[in-house]
Amino acid sequence: MLNFVYDNKTTLIFGKGTQHEAGALLKPFGKKVLLHYGGGSIRRSGLYDAVTASLKAAGVEYEELGGVQPNPTLPLVYEGIRLCREHGLGLVLAVGGGSVIDSAKAIALGVPHEGDVWDLYLSKQQPQADPLPVATVLTIPAAGSESSPNTVITNEETRRKLRYGSPKLRPVFSIINPELFFTLPHHQMANGVSDMMSHIFERYFTRTLHTDLSDGLCETTLRTIMRNARILNGNLHDYDAWAEIAFSGNLAHNNLLGVGREQDWGCHAMEHELSALYHVDHGAGLAVVTPAWMKYVSPKHQGMFAQFAVKVMGVEGSFREPDALIREGISRLERFYRELGLPTTMEELNIKSGDFPLMAEQAISVRGPIGGLEKLDARDVQAIYRLACEGPLPD
């Protein structure tokens, strides 16, 4: 186990009806907040009315800023910063999924920052001034942003999508009511499940030895996600399955499962280029890239992937034939993705192999070779993209 620091200051308010507690929970943070959200779905679902009624009942004043899009962009962030400064707002309440929360964090970061908040995304420097507190009411369990220290913002002018992280950006509280997820379309459930599983994979696959507890935490969380995703696959209104998925999705990315071990993050970097060039859903892109990555790197890490096959995917078979064990583990993951209606080939995403060289160069452009288990250069990344054209292993 490696030395680590673990620090998670987000209070989780979890369960039925909890959205009505927003106002009371916000009261200790001051009288005026920015209510930040996306499109019309929270109005249609009644969540907007529930939250604003709760704010009014608690005497919490608010200004509103809706309109966050998937892949949140800078102009709305600037508008939010302006609103907070002009009205003296003391907290940003994000009602939405990962994009809304990421946008809220950018606003919170920008309000006390002298100069352009985007410069922090470029420089990765820690903020000089404490960001405003952020709180959330979660509408999609997937990105884990409701208790992560990270935000991803897209600058459309410079065509860059950058991540920024600071422990000070962990939300002060997050309200997670699984009932709010009943109305999500099936493909958002599937994409979210793929995303949260990848958050665990990126931590699970490691060269670090003596990681018994975190191995076990990763494995049981992955099994819980798959078991309950299969229930949702048949019934999107199952409260208990959503509760397991939402709790798991939070744990998947609050980094408890990644402490004391070298992490990977190669698949996220490779998928990033799919989303950047073709605007595919992050979860769908991960379902295509991940099995290909596993096929490419597993021959050099048979112990790790045999453990994955046996402990996560439930494969039985002879440990004297690890190739077969590993192949079956990866095949089961592919079958799981397909069961959920997720793509597993580049073709299904309409991605052309002619773009692979450019995408591979971009993937390693920020920090050089990617990945922790196995360092991948542009040639490796291209090879993995090509493997992702071949489609799943035969049953």
Place this chain on the structure above:
Amino acid sequence: MLNFVYDNKTTLIFGKGTQHEAGALLKPFGKKVLLHYGGGSIRRSGLYDAVTASLKAAGVEYEELGGVQPNPTLPLVYEGIRLCREHGLGLVLAVGGGSVIDSAKAIALGVPHEGDVWDLYLSKQQPQADPLPVATVLTIPAAGSESSPNTVITNEETRRKLRYGSPKLRPVFSIINPELFFTLPHHQMANGVSDMMSHIFERYFTRTLHTDLSDGLCETTLRTIMRNARILNGNLHDYDAWAEIAFSGNLAHNNLLGVGREQDWGCHAMEHELSALYHVDHGAGLAVVTPAWMKYVSPKHQGMFAQFAVKVMGVEGSFREPDALIREGISRLERFYRELGLPTTMEELNIKSGDFPLMAEQAISVRGPIGGLEKLDARDVQAIYRLACEGPLPD
């Protein structure tokens, strides 16, 4: 899954050499702290010198208060409160195990409190004023107090040992260096392991359904503890095994494993009376009481105990004969305790059956019947105490 609130604000600083970071970590909390510890062991081990050197290097001034005994008592707490007030100390740094940390929390609670701090332990009211922050350098991984919101203090005059809890008592940070545990005597390792396993059992055994994730988290943490305790049983200087035990012990009692489920706490209440009357070690008392409790309540909760046998104790066998499965699960737990040199009978603790009626009455005197899985009245408790005389199941 039940609705829950989860809130854990303790930063963990985990790994080799981390005790030297104490001073730098304390700096943001002000210039003067109370250094609180137990007997001479931290002087003999060099930890005292390391921590005080780190404070001096960071320019953090301190007053000292040593002398905390197992089952910390009120007079030293009052002395700590006086020192903090007199010297304007802004934080209590506990260097020690559960007793030192519990004493530190009592001092932190008492400093801003008008009136007697013991009244809070009696009334269980939340504090009017914010307690001083507490930080810890852990020397025994067992009680979980390094990130729990609880403190237990004994009032020797009134012969009462009472627990008090407030989210505000979670330490601001805890330094956990597994190297510091190398010099613990074997029986403290064994007692600590028994204590942390019980912290999980009290959460694991539940009537609540649809608890996939927290079931799995409990099971994998229990397996990790037992696997690594067996390593320490042979070699108390194994860093990696201590790291797993220490990380597990923290997780066992920070309540992540207990959210969304009804908890039990019957064994803790029953053991409390053993420790109160006979001053036995808490972990040793739990090793005696727990299997007896399992034998008593498992016939009414076969599903839960079959799951325990299979998923925690690794029992194989026919699910059509759950009695045999459960019996083997409990027997394996008893064998595990004995392997670690822990007692499994009242006789080994020199506890006389003539005291059982009094102990049983005391156990239910605070809040009536105890336990969550199965409510236990004084007659049940006596029956369990008697079962704990019979000794382990035959292999």
